Structures are given as C-alpha cells and as structure tokens.
Amino acid sequence: MPYGPHTGDDRARMLGALALTSVEPLFADIPAAVRAHGLDLPGPLPELELAQRLEALAARNRTDLASFLGAGVYRHYLPPVVDQMLLRGEFYTAYTPYQPEISQGTLQTIYEYQSLLAELTGLDVVSASHYDGAAATAEAALMTVRATHRPRVLVSRAVHRHYVETTRTYFRGAALALDELPTRDDGTTDLTALERELADPARPVGGVVMGQPNAFGLLEPMAEAARLAHAAGALLVAVVEPVSLAVLAPPGAYGADIAAGEGQPLGIPPQYGGPYLGVLACTQALVRQIPGRLVGATTDTEGRRAFVMTLRAREQDIRRERAASNICTNQALCALAATVYLATIGPHGLRDVAASGAARARRLEDALTAAGAPRLHSAPYLNEFAISVPDAARVHEALLARGVLAGLPLGTWYPDDPLLREALLVCATEVTTDEEIRRFGEALGEILAADAEAEAAAAPAGPGQLAPQGARA
Amino acid sequence: MSDDAVGVLPVAAPDLGPRTAVGPSLQPTLAELSRPGRGGHKIPHPPADALAGIPARHRRATPPALPELNELEVVRHFVNLSHLNYGIDTGFYPLGSCTMKYNPKLNEWAARLPGFAALHPLAPDAVAQGTLELLWETEQWLAEISGMRAVTLQPAAGAQGELTGILMVRAYHEARGDHERREVIVPDSSHGTNPATASMAGFTTVTVPSAADGGVDLAALQAALGPQTAAVMLTNPSTLGLFEARVVELLEAVHAVGALAYMDGANLNAVLGKFRPGEAGFDVMHFNVHKTFSTPHGGGGPGAGPVGVGEKLRPYLPGPLVVRDPDGAFRLERAGERPTSIGRVRAYQGSAGVFVRAYAYLRAHGGSGLVEVSEDAVLAANYLKARLRGTYEIPYDRPCKHEFVASGEALKTATGVRTLDVAKRLIDKGFHPPTIYFPHIVEECLLIEPTETESVETLDAFAEAMLAIAAEAHEDPELVRSAPHTAPVRRLDEATAARQPDLHWRAMTGVETPCPT
Numbered sequence: 010m011p012y013g014p015h016t017g018d019d020r021a022r023m024l025g026a027l028a029l030t031s032v033e034p035l036f037a038d039i040p041a042a043v044r045a046h047g048l049d050l051p052g053p054l055p056e057l058e059l060a061q062r063l064e065a066l067a068a069r070n071r072t073d074l075a076s077f078l079g080a081g082v083y084r085h086y087l088p089p090v091v092d093q094m095l096l097r098g099e100f101y102t103a104y105t106p107y108q109p110e111i112s113q114g115t116l117q118t119i120y121e122y123q124s125l126l127a128e129l130t131g132l133d134v135v136s137a138s139h140y141d142g143a144a145a146t147a148e149a150a151l152m153t154v155r156a157t158h159r160p161r162v163l164v165s166r167a168v169h170r171h172y173v174e175t176t177r178t179y180f181r182g183a184a185l186a187l188d189e190l191p192t193r194d195d196g197t198t199d200l201t202a203l204e205r206e207l208a209d210p211a212r213p214v215g216g217v218v219m220g221q222p223n224a225f226g227l228l229e230p231m232a233e234a235a236r237l238a239h240a241a242g243a244l245l246v247a248v249v250e251p252v253s254l255a256v257l258a259p260p261g262a263y264g265a266d267i268a269a270g271e272g273q274p275l276g277i278p279p280q281y282g283g284p285y286l287g288v289l290a291c292t293q294a295l296v297r298q299i300p301g302r303l304v305g306a307t308t309d310t311e312g313r314r315a316f317v318m319t320l321r322a323r324e325q326d327i328r329r330e331r332a333a334s335n336i337c338t339n340q341a342l343c344a345l346a347a348t349v350y351l352a353t354i355g356p357h358g359l360r361d362v363a364a365s366g367a368a369r370a371r372r373l374e375d376a377l378t379a380a381g382a383p384r385l386h387s388a389p390y391l392n393e394f395a396i397s398v399p400d401a402a403r404v405h406e407a408l409l410a411r412g413v414l415a416g417l418p419l420g421t422w423y424p425d426d427p428l429l430r431e432a433l434l435v436c437a438t439e440v441t442t443d444e445e446i447r448r449f450g451e452a453l454g455e456i457l458a459a460d461a462e463a464e465a466a467a468a469p470a471g472p473g474q475l476a477p478q479g480a481r482a
Numbered sequence: 483m484s485d486d487a488v489g490v491l492p493v494a495a496p497d498l499g500p501r502t503a504v505g506p507s508l509q510p511t512l513a514e515l516s517r518p519g520r521g522g523h524k525i526p527h528p529p530a531d532a533l534a535g536i537p538a539r540h541r542r543a544t545p546p547a548l549p550e551l552n553e554l555e556v557v558r559h560f561v562n563l564s565h566l567n568y569g570i571d572t573g574f575y576p577l578g579s580c581t582m583k584y585n586p587k588l589n590e591w592a593a594r595l596p597g598f599a600a601l602h603p604l605a606p607d608a609v610a611q612g613t614l615e616l617l618w619e620t621e622q623w624l625a626e627i628s629g630m631r632a633v634t635l636q637p638a639a640g641a642q643g644e645l646t647g648i649l650m651v652r653a654y655h656e657a658r659g660d661h662e663r664r665e666v667i668v669p670d671s672s673h674g675t676n677p678a679t680a681s682m683a684g685f686t687t688v689t690v691p692s693a694a695d696g697g698v699d700l701a702a703l704q705a706a707l708g709p710q711t712a713a714v715m716l717t718n719p720s721t722l723g724l725f726e727a728r729v730v731e732l733l734e735a736v737h738a739v740g741a742l743a744y745m746d747g748a749n750l751n752a753v754l755g756k757f758r759p760g761e762a763g764f765d766v767m768h769f770n771v772h773k774t775f776s777t778p779h780g781g782g783g784p785g786a787g788p789v790g791v792g793e794k795l796r797p798y799l800p801g802p803l804v805v806r807d808p809d810g811a812f813r814l815e816r817a818g819e820r821p822t823s824i825g826r827v828r829a830y831q832g833s834a835g836v837f838v839r840a841y842a843y844l845r846a847h848g849g850s851g852l853v854e855v856s857e858d859a860v861l862a863a864n865y866l867k868a869r870l871r872g873t874y875e876i877p878y879d880r881p882c883k884h885e886f887v888a889s890g891e892a893l894k895t896a897t898g899v900r901t902l903d904v905a906k907r908l909i910d911k912g913f914h915p916p917t918i919y920f921p922h923i924v925e926e927c928l929l930i931e932p933t934e935t936e937s938v939e940t941l942d943a944f945a946e947a948m949l950a951i952a953a954e955a956h957e958d959p960e961l962v963r964s965a966p967h968t969a970p971v972r973r974l975d976e977a978t979a980a981r982q983p984d985l986h987w988r989a990m991t992g993v994e995t996p997c998p999t
Binding site: 020023026027032035036039042045050054059060062063066068069076080081082086090092093097098099101102103104106108109111112113114117119120123124125126129133134135137138143144158169171173175177179181182183184226232254255256257258259262272278284296302305306308309310311312314315321326327329331332334335337338339341342343345348351352354356357358362368390391405409414421424470 | 509536571606623640756818829842857863973
C-alpha cells in the first residue's frame with residue numbers, strides 16, 4: 010500500500026493485542042450472502058509510473074488555444090502567492106473548524122472572506138461558501154421562498170443556463186414554480202413582462218432572479234427590477250461576477266436582497282468545472298434564512314479576540330430535517346484562495362483587472378466587427394458579449410481548427426432561438442493579448458469571406474440550394 | 483502610484499495577547515494590517531477610458547474598501563494564520579466519520595498540471611480528451627468498488643450527492659405513477675444531512691430507533707415501512723462503526739414495500755473490496771471522495787460526492803455523464819440526450835480538479851491496495867478500541883469497522899469531567915480531538931476513527947494520552963475542565979458570538995450611495 014506505515018511486525022503486534030492472527034475475523038460480521046472478495050481492478054502503480062500517466066493525460070488536453078470562452082468561468086492572472094498559501098498543509102489538510110481553539114487559521118480566513126465579499130457585494134451577511142455559482146443561485150431562490158412563504162420564483166432567461174437548470178432541479182423536490190422572464194431585443198430582461206408576472210394575484214412571486222452582468226454579458230436595469238420586485242412583496246436575487254463588482258454598482262446599492270455568484274474569477278483556476286466557489290450574500294434581515302456556515306468574531310476566556318462558527322441552529326447537524334439546507338461540506342479552501350487573491354491584488358488591482366477586461370473586450374468587439382461579425386445586442390456590456398455569426402456552430406469548429414477557441418456557441422444553451430443559434434458568446438480579460446485578438450479577427454474574417462465567396466459561387470444554382478460543403482474552412 | 487486611497491482605514495488590532503518569535507500568536511485581520519497606498523503592481527494599468535462604455539448608472543459610486551498590503555505582509559499573514567491551525571500534516575486527527583487520512587502530495591502536484599488546471603469547463607470535447615478519459619475511468623472504478631451500474635461525478639459534496647440520489651428516487655416513483663410515497667426513513671444514528679436531504683427533496687422524515695446491538699431495529703423499520711415509503715437511507719457501516727448485520731433482511735423489507743434503499747457512503751473506507759453495496763441490493767449511494775479517496779478536506783471543503791446507481795435509477799442520473807464512443811473518443815452527453823435525467827445539480831460537469839486527486843489515489847493503490855486500506859483501517863480501529871477499553875466504556879463491544887464509539891459517561895459521573903473536556907485536553911497533548919456527541923444515541927460519546935495511514939506508534943501515543951487524561955480527571959479535574967491550556971486561544975464565548983453576530987469587519991460605516999437609475 011503506497012501510503013500505509015505498517016510493517017509486518019506492526020500488523021502482528023496489533024493483531025496480537027486482539028488475540029488474532031489475521032484480519033479476517035474482523036470482517037466476519039458481513040453476512041456471507043453480501044460479502045465481497047476483492048476488487049476486479051488493475052494493480053497499484055508505482056509513483057513514477059503514475060506521475061507519467063497523469064502527465065500524459067494532462068498533455069492530451071489542449072490549453073494552448075487563444076481562448077475567448079467565458080460563460081461563467083474566466084481566465085485571469087493568478088499571482089503565484091495564492092497557490093503557495095493554499096499549499097500550506099495546515100490549511101488544506103484541516104477539517105471543518107469544529108474545534109476553534111486549534112482552527113483559528115481557518116476561522117479567521119473565513120471571517121476575512123466574509124468581510125471582503127460583504128464589501129464587494131454591499132450586503133451584510135456572506136456565507137462561508139457554497140458549492141458553485143449554480144448551487145448558490147438555487148439556494149438563493151429557495152431563500153426567497155422561505156422568507157416570503159410564496160412558492161414561485163421568476164428567473165430571467167438571461168441567467169446562466171446551468172444556474173437555471175440547477176435551480177429547476179432543486180425546485181423539483183419542494184414542488185416550487187420557476188418561471189422564466191423573456192428578454193428584449195437589446196438582450197436585457199423584459200421588465201414589462203416582470204411587472205405583469207408580479208401583478209398576477211393568483212400566483213404571488215417570492216423572488217426574482219437576474220444576472221448582472223447577465224448571461225449575454227449585458228448590464229441589466231437592476232435598480233428598476235428591485236423596485237418592481239419590492240413593490241410586489243418579492244425579493245431580488247442578483248447573480249453577480251465578483252471581479253466586476255470592483256467597477257459595477259454592488260447589489261446592496263441597487264436594492265438586491267441576495268447576491269449569488271461564481272467566485273472562480275477570484276484566484277481559482279478553471280480546471281474543467283471545479284472545485285469552484287459559490288458566493289452567497291444577503292441583507293441582515295435574511296440572516297436566519299441563509300444556508301451554510303457562518304463565522305463570527307468573539308472572545309476567549311482570557312478576553313482575546315477569536316473566531317468561531319456561529320448561528321449554527323440553521324445547520325443540518327443541529328436541526329436535521331428542519332435545517333435551512335442539507336449543506337455540510339462547502340468550498341472553504343476555494344474561499345481561502347479568494348481571500349489571498351483579494352489581499353494580494355488589492356482594491357486598485359481588482360479595479361484594474363475589471364477595467365482591463367472591459368478595455369480588451371472593446372478591442373475585441375472592434376476586431377470582430379471588422380471581420381464581419383458585429384454584436385448581436387445593443388445593451389451596454391462589461392467584458393463579454395454575443396456576436397452574430399451565420400452558421401455559428403460550424404464557424405466555431407473552423408476557428409478551433411485554427412487554434413482559436415471562439416467562445417460559446419449560444420445555440421448550445423438556446424437551441425430553440427433562431428437569433429442565438431447564430432451567435433457566439435465571447436469574452437476578454439486582462440490576460441487576453443492583442444495578438445490573440447488579431448488572430449481571432451483574421452481567422453474569422455477569412456472564414457466568413459470564404460463562406461460568402463462559396464455562397465456567391467453557389468448562387469447561380471438557384472434558390473433553395475444549400476451552401477456546398479467545400480465552404481468549410 | 484496615482485490611485486486615490488480607497489483601502490480600509492487603518493484599524494487598531496484588539497488585544498491579541500503576546501506576540502512570540504516562534505510558535506503561534508494571534509493575528510490582526512487584513513483590515514487591521516491595511517495601509518492606504520500599499521500594494522503591488524500585478525497587472526498593467528488599463529487605459530484611462532477603459533470604462534467609457536459603461537453608463538454611470540451601472541458604475542460603482544465609491545471603489546470597494548478592500549485592504550491594501552504588500553506581498554510580504556500577505557505571505558506572513560497567511561503563514562502565521564496557518565500556524566494557528568491543526569491539519570493532518572500537523573498530527574493525528576482521529577475525527578470519526580470524517581476519515582482524516584493522509585493527503586498524498588503527488589495528488590496536489592497532479593491537479594496543478596497546467597493541462598488539467600487551465601482547461602475551461604465548456605471547452606469542446608476534442609480538446610478535453612485527457613480529463614474526459616480520467617473522469618470516465620474514475621466512474622468505472624467507482625462502479626466496480628460500489629457494485630453499482632453507473633456513476634455520476636457531478637455532485638459537489640456528499641450532501642449534494644444525497645440530494646441527487648433522493649431526487650432520483652422521487653423521479654423513479656413519479657415515472658411509475660406512484661405519487662403517494664411521501665416518506666423517507668432514517669435511523670436515529672444517521673448523519674444530519676440525511677433528514678435534511680429528505681426535507682429538501684420534499685419528503686417527510688420518519689426516524690426509526692436503533693436496536694440494542696447498535697443496528698437498525700428491524701421490527702421498528704418494518705412497522706414504519708409501507709406504501710407511503712419512498713426510500714430508506716442507511717449508513718453502513720453505521721455511525722457507530724458497526725456493520726449492519728441484518729442488512730440482507732433490511733434490504734428485503736425495504737424492497738418488499740416498493741421502496742428504494744439509499745446507502746450513505748460516508749463510511750466506505752471500512753469495506754473496500756469486502757462489501758459492494760450495489761451488489762448487496764442498495765439502489766443508490768454516494769461516495770465522499772474527500773474521505774475514502776484522500777482528497778483534502780480543505781478546512782471544510784471542497785469535496786466531491788459522486789453517486790452510484792443500480793439499473794432502476796440509471797435513467798435519472800443528472801447530466802452530462804461522460805460517454806466513451808465506439809471509436810474510443812470521450813465526450814460529454816449532449817443536451818437532451820437522456821430526457822429522463824433529473825437535470826443538473828450544479829454548473830458544468832463536476833469538480834474535475836478533485837477527481838484528478840481521487841484518480842491518482844485509486845491508481846496508486848490499485849484494487850489490491852484498496853482492499854488493504856480497509857483491512858488496515860479496521861485493524862487500527864479495533865486495536866485502538868482495545869487500548870481504551872476499561873478506561874472508557876465501549877457501549878457496543880464487538881468487532882468494529884474503521885471507527886468505534888467510546889463513552890465518557892462513567893468518567894463524568896465519577897469526576898464531573900465531560901467528554902467535551904476530554905476532547906479539549908487532547909489538544910494540550912498534541913492531538914486533534916475525535917468527533918464528540920455524535921451519534922446522538924450514545925451519552926458523552928467519542929467517535930474515534932484512526933484511519934489506515936497512522937503508525938502504531940501514533941496510535942499508542944494517542945491511547946496513552948487518553949488514559950492519562952482519565953487519570954487527570956480523577957486527580958485534578960479542574961486541569962481537564964479548563965483545557966486547552968497550550969492552544970493559541972482558550973475556550974470561546976460562543977453564546978455572545980450567536981447573540982450579537984459580528985460576521986464581518988465592515989470598516990465602511992455608511993451604506994453605498996444608491997446609483998441613479
């Protein structure tokens with residue numbers, strides 16, 4: 010066994026203390042009918058061979074592409090100090106800080122995380138972390154139902170599709186209604202529809218969920234949405250991207266009651282889906298509704314300031330079936346990454362990260378417009394936007410063959426929408442280079458020009474003909 | 483440095499006790515360390531008009547008041563905070579039901595390989611073949627270990643795995659037009675997540691008592707079962723560290739009324755290659771890879787809670803699953819490919835970074851090594867139990883699996899020293915305390931899980947410490963009751979923390995100016 014310490018003598022000594030000669034009697038309580046005898050799996054790999062196997066697998070992923078893919082997970086510069094702090098064994102090999110006397114390191118960093126995110130979101134209470142942006146959004150939606158006793162939530166169609174699908178799954182259990190709000194032509198949520206839905210006396214709404222920026226990268230009229238929601242007795246959930254909060258109005262300022270979002274941009278690598286950081290924050294009024302661990306400051310018996318998990322009566326290990334949620338394990342180490350990242354990058358650095366992304370996205374927009382793929386929507390955006398591209402899925406594939414990961418074909422999220430089927434969602438951040446933007450623009454221009462040429466060549470064949478397959482770049 | 487100062491104002495740190503040159507001392511917060519104007523230059527400054535496209539109504543009125551520190555201060559802050567923590571890398575961590583085994587360093591290295599770490603979760607299948615293969619292979623290994631037919635890696639933690647499993651149970655009954663099954667049965671020794679999960683999934687929890695031998699009371703279970711039962715959630719081995727001797731009869735009784743059997747896999751570390759839940763008749767189970775398969779606990783997370791299912795629940799697994807096509811290429815299921823799925827339980831496909839570590843653990847051990855893991859874990863628990871017997875009561879004194887319950891009830895009666903005090907005194911002796919006061923069915927309970935990675939010398943040292951504390955309780959009970967004495971802080975005022983919650987430093991006093999609309 011690769012990590013076991015026992016020598017033959019050690020095992021013999023332990024068995025001897027039990028008056029045994031083998032471990033077999035210790036498993037005699039497993040009934041014969043269900044007793045297994047070994048596993049049909051390959052044998053152990055020595056560390057060298059395992060390291061080689063892992064390197065070979067990692068090398069089969071392609072991470073050398075010029076990537077404009079965001080859609081909820083963003084590439085950022087990661088100062089090495091972040092990972093070096095995460096690698097401290099005292100942090101990453103510790104358990105949940107149930108013994109505060111020897112867990113002040115974890116507890117204080119969680120308190121600091123809560124403080125930093127309270128500042129960014131402009132809200133009072135921040136949970137110690139949730140699984141990811143999707144699960145945090147689902148929990149936020151459930152909070153609105155608990156707080157208002159109204160079993161219906163409205164979610165904008167322009168909220169990250171996976172977050173909506175996750176919320177739908179969470180709602181299945183409690184038989185709650187999740188209804189979608191349409192978007193307008195400019196890509197933002199249709200507030201007229203919101204007003205209409207909120208006015209339906211037969212189906213009172215507990216919460217309204219909107220993204221800022223929304224799933225198309227666009228800025229929503231959140232203050233107006235908050236006003237409408239509150240006038241109807243509903244709560245507003247803002248789905249946010251934390252780096253953007255360095256420059257965008259915080260949820261607390263525009264009247265959101267809850268903020269949920271994905272904390273990955275705060276110092277966590279993409280790693281094909283996680284582990285990530287579910288950010289969940291709320292107003293003081295909702296403190297007893299928020300699920301997940303909370304850390305508070307207190308003192309020890311000698312009067313020294315110290316930290317401890319608190320308000321634990323909301324949690325499953327105390328309250329069992331009456332808990333606010335079943336969440337137990339959270340994403341503490343990812344919250345630590347965010348804390349170290351924010352401490353390192355500082356307020357000016359975070360603003361630079363957000364503003365650089367915005368500046369580079371504008372350059373990207375110019376390059377793509379010049380290549381023949383203008384923006385699809387007219388609402389203002391921060392660092393991500395949709396472009397109109399005929400036959401978007403095929404063009405995406407052609408660009409990939411040229412080493413450009415051209416964002417997300419929106420048809421994968423909105424297969425029934427003819428406009429979005431012909432659109433790519435692209436983003437830029439501070440790590441996007443001018444050279445990458447140039448490559449994307451050039452390659453896209455060539456592909457679109459070749460398509461146009463092929464179409465023109467095919468035109469004499471008469472209407473109703475499909476473009477020849479040779480148009481494929 | 484042209485920027486205006488926006489950091490939190492310098493705040494004096496409260497009394498944190500003496501600062502020591504070596505050894506732990508309490509730390510000021512980041513806010514208390516902040517000085518406006520400090521900080522590094524990590525990325526190029528953007529052009530001045532970078533935000534010109536953002537209308538004023540969407541802009542932040544005042545910059546966020548985040549702390550300003552230089553990098554050395556950041557490093558010292560977190561290094562010093564780490565000294566206030568106790569991890570597996572520090573010492574013995576016999577926390578029952580948590581399986582605090584060694585976290586191999588190769589696994590940390592592997593998860594950080596750029597090919598794994600930098601891969602975007604929406605990257606096309608063609609550029610993600612390495613991770614997809616790793617995930618697919620991990621699914622196969624977990625299926626073999628559990629005796630289940632299929633495995634999803636999507637759930638982010640054990641509790642989310644439970645929710646996934648119970649939502650699948652719900653979908654199964656609904657698909658059969660069986661709408662009257664509103665109850666989920668759990669034993670009184672279950673983890674709190676089980677009843678909390680049942681509630682989240684829209685079920686009523688029915689709790690059944692344990693029998694005198696620590697197993698589920700079969701007669702009580704049979705009385706509770708009926709056409710209203712959707713599922714029974716069992717932890718096996720149980721939270722008492724005991725294998726459920728009547729598991730065959732229990733499963734028969736559950737299935738006889740048309741209900742499904744859920745296994746909480748928190749204690750799988752005891753039975754690798756000895757008991758395969760799917761083969762035995764369980765319909766669904768979750769794994770805690772941060773327990774059984776050594777991925778770090780991280781101070782509370784992240785973990786991962788993959789779920790295995792038998793044939794009945796296979797259609798309902800959340801998507802996307804990893805598929806291997808006939809040509810050997812790997813891909814994610816496409817939207818709508820399996821319409822019976824309960825849907826997603828989180829974004830993307832799961833915490834792949836956790837599974838790189840779990841995969842490395844699985845391959846390092848191989849099938850034979852995993853069996854040895856359980857054998858050594860069970861041997862260590864029984865050995866430690868034997869060492870404590872006589873000083874602490876062993877309420878269920880038969881061969882345990884990977885953990886066991888001891889009780890300090892007699893000690894408390896004799897000396898007034900509670901199990902909580904014993905736990906705190908262990909800190910002074912250099913050990914992390916075991917789980918205490920869980921499961922709830924044993925008075926003054928200690929749930930002790932040594933794991934397979936601790937040497938016999940460590941087990942002996944822990945046993946000696948436990949015996950010494952019992953002696954101290956008789957000789958000088960106040961010494962134990964006032965422990966810990968050597969930790970960075972003494973016992974905390976938890977009542978005030980809850981009565982007057984102070985959940986963030988909030989140096990800003992005013993509320994953000996509302997933005998014009």
